[in-house]
Amino acid sequence: MDLFLQQVVNALSLGGTYALLALGLAVVFSVLGLINFAHGELMTLTGYAIFFALAAGLPYPVALVLGVLVATASAVVMERVAFRPLRNSNATVMLLSSFAVAAMLHVLFQNLISARPKAIPAPQFLMRNVEVLGLQIGAVQLVSIAVTAISLLGLTLFLRRSTLGIATRAAASDFNITRLMGINANLVISTAFAISGLLAGIAALLWLFQRGSVDPLMGFLPVLKAFIAAVLGGLGSLSGAVVGGLLLGFIEVGLRAYLPDGMQAYREAIGLTIVIAVLFFYPSGLVPRREAVR
Amino acid sequence: MLLEVRDLDVRYGAVHAVRGVSLAVEQGEIVALLGPNGAGKSSILNACLGLAPRSGGSVTFNGAPISRLPTEIIVRRGLTLTPEGRRVFPHLTVMENLKIGAAANAKLRRETAGRVEEMLALFPALTDRRTQLAGTLSGGEQQMLAIARSLMSAPQALLLDEPSLGLAPNIVDQIFDLIAELKRRGVTILLVEQNVELSLAIADRGYLLASGRIALAGTTAELKSTGRLERAYLGIA
Numbered sequence: 224m225d226l227f228l229q230q231v232v233n234a235l236s237l238g239g240t241y242a243l244l245a246l247g248l249a250v251v252f253s254v255l256g257l258i259n260f261a262h263g264e265l266m267t268l269t270g271y272a273i274f275f276a277l278a279a280g281l282p283y284p285v286a287l288v289l290g291v292l293v294a295t296a297s298a299v300v301m302e303r304v305a306f307r308p309l310r311n312s313n314a315t316v317m318l319l320s321s322f323a324v325a326a327m328l329h330v331l332f333q334n335l336i337s338a339r340p341k342a343i344p345a346p347q348f349l350m351r352n353v354e355v356l357g358l359q360i361g362a363v364q365l366v367s368i369a370v371t372a373i374s375l376l377g378l379t380l381f382l383r384r385s386t387l388g389i390a391t392r393a394a395a396s397d398f399n400i401t402r403l404m405g406i407n408a409n410l411v412i413s414t415a416f417a418i419s420g421l422l423a424g425i426a427a428l429l430w431l432f433q434r435g436s437v438d439p440l441m442g443f444l445p446v447l448k449a450f451i452a453a454v455l456g457g458l459g460s461l462s463g464a465v466v467g468g469l470l471l472g473f474i475e476v477g478l479r480a481y482l483p484d485g486m487q488a489y490r491e492a493i494g495l496t497i498v499i500a501v502l503f504f505y506p507s508g509l510v511p512r513r514e515a516v517r
Numbered sequence: 518m519l520l521e522v523r524d525l526d527v528r529y530g531a532v533h534a535v536r537g538v539s540l541a542v543e544q545g546e547i548v549a550l551l552g553p554n555g556a557g558k559s560s561i562l563n564a565c566l567g568l569a570p571r572s573g574g575s576v577t578f579n580g581a582p583i584s585r586l587p588t589e590i591i592v593r594r595g596l597t598l599t600p601e602g603r604r605v606f607p608h609l610t611v612m613e614n615l616k617i618g619a620a621a622n623a624k625l626r627r628e629t630a631g632r633v634e635e636m637l638a639l640f641p642a643l644t645d646r647r648t649q650l651a652g653t654l655s656g657g658e659q660q661m662l663a664i665a666r667s668l669m670s671a672p673q674a675l676l677l678d679e680p681s682l683g684l685a686p687n688i689v690d691q692i693f694d695l696i697a698e699l700k701r702r703g704v705t706i707l708l709v710e711q712n713v714e715l716s717l718a719i720a721d722r723g724y725l726l727a728s729g730r731i732a733l734a735g736t737t738a739e740l741k742s743t744g745r746l747e748r749a750y751l752g753i754a
């Protein structure tokens with residue numbers, strides 16, 4: 224039983240990280256119809272920002288905040304440089320542009336920094352176990368779950384309460400009519416990218432706490448997973464992204480924990496088969512995006 | 518002239534929807550823009566707001582050219598459109614739909630609460646539905662919400678695209694009463710309608726559009742008296 228609860232905590236913490244990433248993809252997709260394949264590079268940028276901030280002697284918390292800010296700002300800059308000039312062309316062109324951004328950043332990371340991982344040790348207090356209700360739980364997992372919950376709450380409040388948040392939701396359903404409200408289209412799109420960058424930065428912190436290093440491909444795998452999570456939940460649906468992320472976390476942790484040793488080699492394949500099976504029964508995802516009006 | 522459209526051309530690829538249309542609306546007027554399906558009425562209104570591809574001609578509002586401005590800036594200058602088919606934000610509540618109508622600038626945002634009350638007084642049907650999702654409103658309620666949302670930006674001129682479309686006769690009457698009330702409050706209106714009779718009853722002047730061109734123009738009295746409207750409508754003018 225204890226082991227089971229332990230796995231639930233692991234699943235929530237991994238799934239929560241996927242959820243934050245999937246949400247970032249979904250926010251941009253809902254407003255612009257673009258799947259930003261350079262989303263993972265925002266995570267990697269956070270990693271390097273923290274690495275260099277620490278190397279420069281900045282205190283750990285400052286480095287973390289800086290890392291998240293770098294991802295947020297980079298997302299906004301990425302939109303201006305790589306997507307805004309292409310806004311009137313079709314979605315495929317923007318998609319290719321996002322591939323190009325990802326590829327260029329990889330090369331830059333490899334050539335200007337290093338192809339090898341750079342260590343970012345997690346702070347001491349995260350290395351311990353904490354006793355919760357008689358259960359030994361890793362502090363990292365606990366922090367992950369808390370940070371994910373706070374991020375989701377913050378995002379929900381922003382989208383429900385603030386004018387800009389309401390405008391972002393409006394733009395996701397009818398972009399032209401949102402402009403007809405006198406709302407600056409560029410501001411809404413920049414906001415969507417800022418949100419996605421912020422979430423990628425936060426997810427990067429959680430990922431780094433687990434892995435302890437950054438390399439040029441750091442963002443690739445988690446964002447691939449987040450993309451799967453977003454599709455699983457229903458592409459473009461925000462609640463779907465969260466559901467998909469958590470479910471994927473549970474599938475992966477469940478398989479790792481309970482699959483017999485002899486079959487562990489097929490874990491990823493089995494996980495993806497489960498995803499495909501879910502999509503077979505729910506072709507538009509578990510919480511499909513509500514029909515957009517255009 | 519408050520709104521002036523000169524030699525407007527709108528093309529969608531090979532489709533030449535609006536062909537050299539000129540029209541004008543004076544401060545305080547209600548002007549009806551009539552014409553059969555596909556004549557290009559919506560294209561003209563959308564082009565005024567920068568939402569349809571204008572391939573030639575110009576639009577001026579308050580004496581300033583607006584044809585090259587982005588939609589959101591045109592709206593901030595006091596011209597707005599309630600589009601065909603209502604297009605409320607279905608997954609936002611009535612309240613959120615209204616709020617976002619006043620999001621254009623800081624002054625409007627400060628006045629949001631007061632303006633919401635004003636709109637609810639003008640559209641009592643919406644009062645009990647503040648927290649309801651707009652997509653769950655009836656067609657008539659959605660149309661009221663769409664107009665109220667447009668009015669939240671305190672426009673000087675309002676372009677209304679077929680507000681009575683698909684509504685029951687008593688709701689249509691309510692909508693036309695409301696348009697008359699807006700005129701009394703000093704809002705200038707360019708009204709696109711299929712309901713010729715009711716439109717001419719409240720409009721000061723009118724234009725008849727056929728196949729992307731102005732076929733007939735004049736005061737409502739002129740349009741009504743000659744019988745030319747019916748003939749033009751049927752394409753035998």
Ligand SMILES: Nc1ncnc2c1ncn2[C@@H]1O[C@H](COP(=O)(O)OP(=O)(O)OP(=O)(O)O)[C@@H](O)[C@H]1O
Nearest residue numbers: 529532534552553554555556557558559560561601
């Ligand atoms: N986005 C578009 N792409 C291609 N063609 C379009 C588009 N919008 C309108 N058209 C075409 O332009 C012409 C004029 O359309 P418009 O919607 O302006 O007519 P309308 O007078 O408003 O008609 P209705 O009374 O049916 O609303 C039509 O032939 C229509 O098919």
Ligand SMILES: [Mg+2]
Nearest residue numbers: 558559560601
């Ligand atoms: Mg029309």
